[in-house]
Amino acid sequence: MKLLKVIFTTILFLAVVASIYFVIIYKGSDKEKKVLTDAERKGTTGQYIKLSQGVTHYQVGGPDTGKVVILVHGFSVPYFIWDGTYEYLVKQGFRVVRYDQFGRGYSDRPDVVYNEDLYLTQLSDLIKQLHLKTPVNLAGVSHGGKVVTNFTCKHPELVNKVILVDPAYPSEIPSASKLYTDYYEATHGDERATGQLADFKYPERHPDWVSKYRVQMQYKGFRNALISTMYNYNYNGRAANTCLNSTHKQVLLIWGKEDHTVPFTFSDSIRSVLKVDFFPMGDAGHLPYIEQADKVNAKIVEFLKR
Numbered sequence: 001m002k003l004l005k006v007i008f009t010t011i012l013f014l015a016v017v018a019s020i021y022f023v024i025i026y027k028g029s030d031k032e033k034k035v036l037t038d039a040e041r042k043g044t045t046g047q048y049i050k051l052s053q054g055v056t057h058y059q060v061g062g063p064d065t066g067k068v069v070i071l072v073h074g075f076s077v078p079y080f081i082w083d084g085t086y087e088y089l090v091k092q093g094f095r096v097v098r099y100d101q102f103g104r105g106y107s108d109r110p111d112v113v114y115n116e117d118l119y120l121t122q123l124s125d126l127i128k129q130l131h132l133k134t135p136v137n138l139a140g141v142s143h144g145g146k147v148v149t150n151f152t153c154k155h156p157e158l159v160n161k162v163i164l165v166d167p168a169y170p171s172e173i174p175s176a177s178k179l180y181t182d183y184y185e186a187t188h189g190d191e192r193a194t195g196q197l198a199d200f201k202y203p204e205r206h207p208d209w210v211s212k213y214r215v216q217m218q219y220k221g222f223r224n225a226l227i228s229t230m231y232n233y234n235y236n237g238r239a240a241n242t243c244l245n246s247t248h249k250q251v252l253l254i255w256g257k258e259d260h261t262v263p264f265t266f267s268d269s270i271r272s273v274l275k276v277d278f279f280p281m282g283d284a285g286h287l288p289y290i291e292q293a294d295k296v297n298a299k300i301v302e303f304l305k306r
Helices: 002-029 079-091 116-129 143-154 178-187 189-199 209-218 222-232 237-246 266-271 293-305
Strands: 047-051 054-061 068-072 095-099 136-141 159-165 250-256 277-281
Touching: 047 116, 054 079, 054 116, 068 079, 068 116, 068 143, 079 095, 079 136, 079 293, 095 116, 116 143, 136 143, 143 159, 143 237, 159 293, 178 189, 178 222, 189 209, 209 222, 237 266, 250 266, 250 293, 266 277, 277 293
Parallel strands: 068 095, 068 136, 136 159, 159 250, 250 277
Antiparallel strands: 047 054, 054 095
């Protein structure tokens, strides 16, 4: 009996020590030290607007009379991912809007479930409260492609043309528990940041990309937004693109041939159910409009003006 008591006590002691150790590692590694406030936002570029689920960071440029184009970023890189294309379209006379989705960049990180409804409501609210002339043109990259596709299916009357850039297609909920995923993301923050370079074929040409990305990681709620999205944004690529096809919108599909984030082969899956103007781009990874800016941006303008 005494031996069993000693064994149990030892196991309990080791479990407590291990728990303390993991908590220390978690707290020490966690990059989210600040709360995103108006004071933190002071001096940033762009504008801010209060929507139904919180404050959204956005930027709008171009003439009031221009055709409206809304640029929707991907899973975790905020609206600076559209820098070049935004500036190009503004110079071409379009009314261009880009924004940080909730949980990213300088937008609020509401403590809610990050599912399809949250993302579509944010976009819908933005269109209404900015009094944008509808129907608008939507462009989405990667995860933004999911948002744009789902939004067009739900609100076809608000959308004119659709541009999909290397859109996310397969969507699998992680097999690990949320607790484990949260711990891993907290203790591997540098991996999340440096991993963004994998979107490029030539990462060495973007030396400031990781440092720009890290800015948003210091604010509480960023990691929760990513994890909640992983587990709660249910997306069936084939069904979503079939639905988009039924809206009869003109769709431009752009894809980097050397994309390792969402492999080029998924373009075949999309085109099997969705009629598109297909623009495969060689010598480019997941972000062809950045790596082959001249060619891709010119194609986007040609498509929008058609």
